[in-house]
Amino acid sequence: GQNIDQPTEMTATEGAIVQINCTYQTSGFNGLFWYQQHAGEAPTFLSYNVLDGLEEKGRFSSFLSRSKGYSYLLLKELQMKDSASYLCAVLDSNYQLIWGAGTKLIIKP
Amino acid sequence: IAGITQAPTSQILAAGRRMTLRCTQDMRHNAMYWYRQDLGLGLRLIHYSNTAGTTGKGEVPDGYSVSRANTDDFPLTLASAVPSQTSVYFCASSDSSSSAGELFFGEGSRLTVL
Numbered sequence: 564g565q566n567i568d569q570p571t572e573m574t575a576t577e578g579a580i581v582q583i584n585c586t587y588q589t590s591g592f593n594g595l596f597w598y599q600q601h602a603g604e605a606p607t608f609l610s611y612n613v614l615d616g617l618e619e620k621g622r623f624s625s626f627l628s629r630s631k632g633y634s635y636l637l638l639k640e641l642q643m644k645d646s647a648s649y650l651c652a653v654l655d656s657n658y659q660l661i662w663g664a665g666t667k668l669i670i671k672p
Numbered sequence: 673i674a675g676i677t678q679a680p681t682s683q684i685l686a687a688g689r690r691m692t693l694r695c696t697q698d699m700r701h702n703a704m705y706w707y708r709q710d711l712g713l714g715l716r717l718i719h720y721s722n723t724a725g726t727t728g729k730g731e732v733p734d735g736y737s738v739s740r741a742n743t744d745d746f747p748l749t750l751a752s753a754v755p756s757q758t759s760v761y762f763c764a765s766s767d768s769s770s771s772a773g774e775l776f777f778g779e780g781s782r783l784t785v786l
Binding site for chain 2: 567605607608611654660
């Protein structure tokens, strides 16, 4: 079966750095996506990786290793507004998105 | 403002009633999707449409139906609601069925079936 694993919850301190990991086992791979979802709101697209390596976008970076079925989202200089759930999703061989359950990130002052 | 509009935003429904959740987008995206999101579970795909006039079943299609008469509208119908369909429903779209990973979501419809 297809499976995406990410931690349920993480806590970090304002101003610090946090890494949210995601491992996947899917039938085929056409890209890995990270979304941010604030409580009570819709998910919004953050990043996309299809080749191995690091993609940087401001304070957020996303890394992919296809051979290991592994990705992480790195958030730097954490702000209180970064408190949200972070969803990892993989586009499989049928071009359907397979979603992880999400990681709830709690930022403490 | 361009985007996806869902209606209603919230609804309480008696079991056995019929309900249609509306979804309209003005971005001229080809592909549209309906997901449900339940606590502790990832987003689960109910139905999708790669282009107007076509629809397909997702991971959890039972008890739901959709239609795609035109590019902009993608309504989701619960023919006879059951309590297990209590959930938050998100409509989403993408600009190509082959680049289906970058989705734009509506604000969600919170449905409670009693």
